[in-house]
Amino acid sequence: MEEISIGEFARRSRLSVKALRLYDELGVLNPARVDSNSGYRYYDDTQLNDARLVFMLRQLEFPLTTIKELLACDPVDAAEQIAVHWRSVESAHDARRELADYLVNKLRGKRSVMYEVATRDIPERSLLCLKRNVDELGAWTIGKEFIAILRERPLPKMEGREGAMFSIYWGEVSADSDGPVEWCKPVPEADAQALASHYPELALRTEPAHREAYVALANDALPTGPGGDRGVQRQLVSEALRVWAENGGIHPESLTLKPDDLGVRITYLANGPVTEASPPYCDFAVPFAPANS
Amino acid sequence: MEEISIGEFARRSRLSVKALRLYDELGVLNPARVDSNSGYRYYDDTQLNDARLVFMLRQLEFPLTTIKELLACDPVDAAEQIAVHWRSVESAHDARRELADYLVNKLRGKRSVMYEVATRDIPERSLLCLKRNVDELGAWTIGKEFIAILRERPLPKMEGREGAMFSIYWGEVSADSDGPVEWCKPVPEADAQALASHYPELALRTEPAHREAYVALANDALPTGPGGDRGVQRQLVSEALRVWAENGGIHPESLTLKPDDLGVRITYLANGPVTEASPPYCDFAVPFAPANS
DNA sequence: ATGCGGCCTCCCCCAAGGTGAGAGTCAAGC
DNA sequence: GCTTGACTCTCACCTTGGGGGAGGCCGCAT
Numbered sequence: 001m002e003e004i005s006i007g008e009f010a011r012r013s014r015l016s017v018k019a020l021r022l023y024d025e026l027g028v029l030n031p032a033r034v035d036s037n038s039g040y041r042y043y044d045d046t047q048l049n050d051a052r053l054v055f056m057l058r059q060l061e062f063p064l065t066t067i068k069e070l071l072a073c074d075p076v077d078a079a080e081q082i083a084v085h086w087r088s089v090e091s092a093h094d095a096r097r098e099l100a101d102y103l104v105n106k107l108r109g110k111r112s113v114m115y116e117v118a119t120r121d122i123p124e125r126s127l128l129c130l131k132r133n134v135d136e137l138g139a140w141t142i143g144k145e146f147i148a149i150l151r152e153r154p155l156p157k158m159e160g161r162e163g164a165m166f167s168i169y170w171g172e173v174s175a176d177s178d179g180p181v182e183w184c185k186p187v188p189e190a191d192a193q194a195l196a197s198h199y200p201e202l203a204l205r206t207e208p209a210h211r212e213a214y215v216a217l218a219n220d221a222l223p224t225g226p227g228g229d230r231g232v233q234r235q236l237v238s239e240a241l242r243v244w245a246e247n248g249g250i251h252p253e254s255l256t257l258k259p260d261d262l263g264v265r266i267t268y269l270a271n272g273p274v275t276e277a278s279p280p281y282c283d284f285a286v287p288f289a290p291a292n293s
Numbered sequence: 294m295e296e297i298s299i300g301e302f303a304r305r306s307r308l309s310v311k312a313l314r315l316y317d318e319l320g321v322l323n324p325a326r327v328d329s330n331s332g333y334r335y336y337d338d339t340q341l342n343d344a345r346l347v348f349m350l351r352q353l354e355f356p357l358t359t360i361k362e363l364l365a366c367d368p369v370d371a372a373e374q375i376a377v378h379w380r381s382v383e384s385a386h387d388a389r390r391e392l393a394d395y396l397v398n399k400l401r402g403k404r405s406v407m408y409e410v411a412t413r414d415i416p417e418r419s420l421l422c423l424k425r426n427v428d429e430l431g432a433w434t435i436g437k438e439f440i441a442i443l444r445e446r447p448l449p450k451m452e453g454r455e456g457a458m459f460s461i462y463w464g465e466v467s468a469d470s471d472g473p474v475e476w477c478k479p480v481p482e483a484d485a486q487a488l489a490s491h492y493p494e495l496a497l498r499t500e501p502a503h504r505e506a507y508v509a510l511a512n513d514a515l516p517t518g519p520g521g522d523r524g525v526q527r528q529l530v531s532e533a534l535r536v537w538a539e540n541g542g543i544h545p546e547s548l549t550l551k552p553d554d555l556g557v558r559i560t561y562l563a564n565g566p567v568t569e570a571s572p573p574y575c576d577f578a579v580p581f582a583p584a585n586s
Numbered sequence: 587a588t589g590c591g592g593c594c595t596c597c598c599c600c601a602a603g604g605t606g607a608g609a610g611t612c613a614a615g616c
Numbered sequence: 617g618c619t620t621g622a623c624t625c626t627c628a629c630c631t632t633g634g635g636g637g638a639g640g641c642c643g644c645a646t
Binding site for chain 1: 634636642
Binding site: 298309311312315328331332333351356357 | 601602603604605610611612
């Protein structure tokens with residue numbers, strides 16, 4: 001049980017002296033003893049394990065506050081948290097890889113279409129809707145609630161995309177702003193009123209006929225969770241829509257694509273139960289041109 | 294050719310107003326016009342492309358200074374630089390993935406041996422050496438020089454690992470310190486003197502017999518270039534060696550493993566030409582115990 | 587006692603912005 | 617023309633995870 005000076009400890013742990021002093025200050029890794037009159041920090045060789053762990057976690061870019069918690073909790077729990085964190089790093093990395101590929105191709109002049117844009121006519125239809133402001137966790141928490149409500153009571157089947165539920169982003173959905181998100185389910189116009197009476201939580205409204213441009217996403221390209229990786233993907237999709245509009249697919253002015261993707265719709269079409277592991281078919285759509293051309 | 298206010302431009306480019314002001318200040322993206330008495334910045338819609346490019350490059354975590362250069366140069370060159378950068382990001386990510394896996398397994402209590410440690414006896418031998426301080430680019434620049442020197446003139450073949458060249462890290466090889474690195478090639482003791490006279494650039498020295506612990510790296514686990522990703526890998530290797538020493542493979546005290554990996558040797562055994570794409574067999578060794586046990 | 591190296595605190599610096607204060611500007615409505 | 621509200625300006629401070637250095641102790645060897 002020898003006392004180790006900070007410099008020696010730094011060399012053995014691969015941490016810098018500066019970092020060790022910071023960790024002491026933040027309570028991440030306190031020296032075993034601090035000489036009260038010289039202020040010298042002395043470490044203990046049992047602390048080397050923690051120090052090496054801190055070093056590795058820093059290489060994985062964990063914030064120091066998280067590292068502090070990880071050191072305090074059970075190693076197995078820590079392993080779990082690290083695994084979870086790492087998965088989110090992986091998916092963020094995948095999204096960025098996609099962006100990098102797109103960018104390199106674009107700058108090389110091959111304008112590879114990462115996402116194919118098409119258009120479709122949407123007739124006037126009745127919708128059962130749930131509109132809410134987003135609380136941090138993103139649109140999916142509301143989506144889950146919406147699905148739960150719909151599942152409670154019966155609803156006439158509408159086949160294919162016609163009856164697929166979708167969400168509309170009415171405002172900035174970034175981390176700061178809580179722009180409202182609306183989840184909608186089309187219902188047959190005939191008995192809309194009757195159905196709506198079974199769903200007091202949901203509002204019934206009629207959406208006018210319009211035309212929309214959309215991008216279909218392959219299932220495996222879907223964001224794997226309610227994480228921040230969705231941003232990069234949405235960016236590529238919105239890029240695809242913008243390029244398409246500019247290239248004369250439609251007169252850019254008539255595209256009601258708001259400055260950012262305000263009003264973008266995301267359609268979900270589930271074949272089975274919707275879980276994070278098996279996401280549904282999904283497309284991004286932007287309405288334009290109030291009437292069909 | 295409309296004038297766009299900073300707020301509008303921010304929305305269209307997905308950049309924040311604050312970021313735009315910063316980019317103006319740093320010369321990354323200057324407004325088309327700055328009103329001289331109000332100080333208002335006005336952008337031009339031809340700048341939207343650059344702005345969106347900046348946004349994407351920021352998502353890929355390019356530093357602003359690099360982005361500035363990328364904007365200035367030809368798009369095709371920029372694509373090339375981005376591709377190069379991305380490859381290094383990928384390899385750094387791979388290294389970190391390896392570390393994350395190791396860490397999770399370790400904390401879960403399965404101490405998975407990522408790297409198997411073995412020992413070997415090295416007899417006294419004669420070496421032709423090139424010792425240098427490292428200039429930023431790492432040990433490989435010296436290594437290439439060393440290989441070039443050796444290739445110039447004939448050398449008796451020594452089969453297998455016996456004759457494999459290796460490098461010794463005599464000091465910290467991190468970004469700051471330029472700890473010397475020595476590249477060595479064993480030569481038959483018999484005609485060492487004669488051979489050395491053909492290589493005035495190289496020093497001849499005799500290494501005493503010793504025993505060393507080593508970790509063999511699979512070829513595909515090799516760092517893919519002189520990048521910073523090597524650090525993570527070396528860390529795992531040194532972790533493996535440390536754990537092995539602690540577990541009584543050898544008495545830890547007699548391991549001359551310096552506080553960090555001072556004195557670590559990396560052996561390269563090329564079967565073909567050594568390129569970045571086809572790295573040679575490689576192992577990390579730490580000498581201990583001056584005599585063989 | 588006199589180095590020399592190691593350690594201390596304190597302060598400023600970096601990227602890439604975020605946040606807020608206090609003040610000036612723009613455009614529309616009345 | 618005036619007001620109002622939205623927008624913008626600059627300036628200064630905060631963030632994370634340290635790096636660099638100044639000026640001043642500490643400890644150990646000679």
